[in-house]
Amino acid sequence: MSNHDREMKKVLLIDYFDIRSSIQDDKINFEVSDINDYDAVPFLGRSAVNNGIVDYVKRVPIKINNGGVITIALDGSTGSTFYQFHEFSSGQNIWILTPKGDKLSVFTPDIALFLVTTIRKAVTNYTYNLSLTKTRLSLIKVYLPLNEDDTIDVGYIQNRMSKLRHANLLDEISQERIVQ
Known part of the structure; x- marks a missing residue:
């Protein structure tokens, strides 16, 4: 089977990601x-x-x-899924998905964007009227390229992502939010 024709398996999101609430507060409580x-x-x-x-706020260390x-x-905007490269503060009902270390050996921006896309596709049936909950999120099934040991096939993802135009620009994202 060629790398392009890789079979994807439909698996439970919770089997591959730790799901937790972000540290959150109402925006009105931030400056x-x-x-x-820079800060x-x-x-x-x-x-x-x-x-x-939606904005930039002064750093509150216990809310980062x-x-x-x-x-x-x-x-x-139910199901809006993004990769957050930098630290952030959060309003309510933003949840964090962290890949489980025994299921994903490497977590880079290009791998994250691949995963974001598959998660977005999996939650398209949820809307403002039928919002996600932690329970619903734990029941979501996503398509992932898996190795025989059920770990995520990093090589496949890296190969597919490298074929996207300008994907190499992901490597140029600074570790600092603003470079002085």
């Missing part, structure tokens, strides 16, 4: 800043655009979520 403030962090809302970022995770909105 709004702007994108050019500000993105504030995520339940938006379907701009990576879920680590970057390098996938986020999903449970309501509002």
